[in-house]
Amino acid sequence: MEEEIVKLEEAREEFVAQWGIMGAQWGINRTMAQIHALLMTAPEVMSTDEVMETLAISRGNAHTNLKDLVSWGLIRIVTKKGERKEFFEAEKDVWEIFRRVARERKRREIDPALETLRNCKAASEDMKSAEGKAFHDQMGQLEDFVSFASKMGDRVASMQHGKAIKLAMKFFS
Amino acid sequence: MEEEIVKLEEAREEFVAQWGIMGAQWGINRTMAQIHALLMTAPEVMSTDEVMETLAISRGNAHTNLKDLVSWGLIRIVTKKGERKEFFEAEKDVWEIFRRVARERKRREIDPALETLRNCKAASEDMKSAEGKAFHDQMGQLEDFVSFASKMGDRVASMQHGKAIKLAMKFFS
DNA sequence: ATGAACTTTCAGTAAATACTGAAAATTGAT
DNA sequence: ATCAATTTTCAGTATTTACTGAAAGTTCAT
Structure with missing residues (x-):
């Protein structure tokens, strides 16, 4: 059953990469499209740090693109009670x-x-x-x-x- | 009546510039969009040299983008009899x-x-x-x-x- | 009021993209 | 076959765009 997890992660990576390419072709910056793809396929909300780590990008880059996605209305900020951090969740429909x-x-x-x-x-x-x-x-x-x-x-x-x-x-x- | 020609050229320039910006926002290179705008509003077919001169761009740049526009089917090559040069004409519809x-x-x-x-x-x-x-x-x-x-x-x-x-x-x- | 947790900004740098100009290739007339 | 006109290519360069990382700013609990 561990195998399934690996396969899923691979498929997800392929999707994230291709969504990034497609975004770039349509005038949207690659990282923004990748973050969007990542969140669209995330089973749970993600923090800035998780996004940074998964895509191997800097804090500044993650932050800017997350906020841009929010301004496009494609993701929203979610807070967990007891936590100060912001988490992000994508519109999936x-x-x-x-x-x-x-x-x-x-x-x-x-x-x-x-x-x-x-x-x-x-x-x-x-x-x-x-x-x-x-x-x-x-x-x-x-x-x-x-x-x-x-x-x-x-x-x-x-x-x-x-x-x-x-x-x-x-x-x- | 000379005044009208100047006004027309100004309007055309504004259009070319804005079409270039819009193209860039949609993932099309600026020069390509500008050449397209130029040809869409050209009363006559234009040669590579005329395009180069009007937009103040190099031969290589003009050439590449003209050929790309042809491959998109947005402009076509026209030859004048007795002339060896290629001329270009935009689809206007x-x-x-x-x-x-x-x-x-x-x-x-x-x-x-x-x-x-x-x-x-x-x-x-x-x-x-x-x-x-x-x-x-x-x-x-x-x-x-x-x-x-x-x-x-x-x-x-x-x-x-x-x-x-x-x-x-x-x-x- | 202090400070830890977290967010935001931004100067500097890296990467991607677009452009130049000149040389090479092609074309067609003689 | 030669050569001038024209098109095509492409190595080098410039410009634009994106990214980093660290410093500054904010927020909130104590």
Whole structure:
């Protein structure tokens, strides 16, 4: 039965490593994604020291990324009574994870981009030249698309899991 | 009327810069995103030299990123008769841009991640411990979610623009 | 008020990523 | 076959991003 524990740890390590790579490809720092993966598959809450030790990273690094994960709403701080230390626990529901990431990325990245697109569109509003008109038109198309996608995201993210599943079923019919 | 040209160039520069920042936030290199933005708003096809000059970057950099954009299907090579140089032209249709990015990211990033999730799930298939079962279950949930999202993406990406719009309308009703 | 337990910050450093520029390779016209 | 135009590659370098570790700050029990 000891064998099972080893196998589990191996599988978990593979998952943590791959989640880190995937995070990096999507513009999230590798360590943050790894900590997230670690906590998602942790049977119990973990302290900063445990995270440090498991991933072999420094206190500063662990601390910063744990706090970033908290600010993304992907993990939460838990305190045990009688203990002064903070422990961390991940949101494990995939639908909830998706919703939180979608919300944050909208707020942090999509909205500022939309702002720029609107600026560029406005700046080229009354242009007479063919180039000016084409640019204005292109900005308009991009703005429409991005704001549409963003609204879709909002809409989906604010749904209950069950509703979303139903919708998806309809979608595939 | 000269004034309009200046204003247009300013707006275009703002767009190029912001698109670069956004790209970087989504794990795409800044220069690649900037070249893409530049070509999306170019009234004419551009040569490597023109791209180099406009963005003040080296030949190697311009070359590498132009070829990467071609491999993403976001720009294409155009030749002018009587000229040996290659020119580049961007796909301008936002829906088509979205489809190509979705396809490539699936192929390059989602599919490998799914592979790992399946591995981890399989590796913990017959585990008896509570930890093993919980891990297996978590991998299963993640796999279901990712593969579902990926299928949705496929489905949407393979739609015609018009169909997608209709669907979206239904969605918002 | 003191001090141990713990968290936070941050200057310095390491690692990863992106870029340059020039040399090598390729292409196509003569 | 030669050569000028053009594309491609890549060793070296610069820039950006991430990490370390230790010092400073905070909190809470006594």
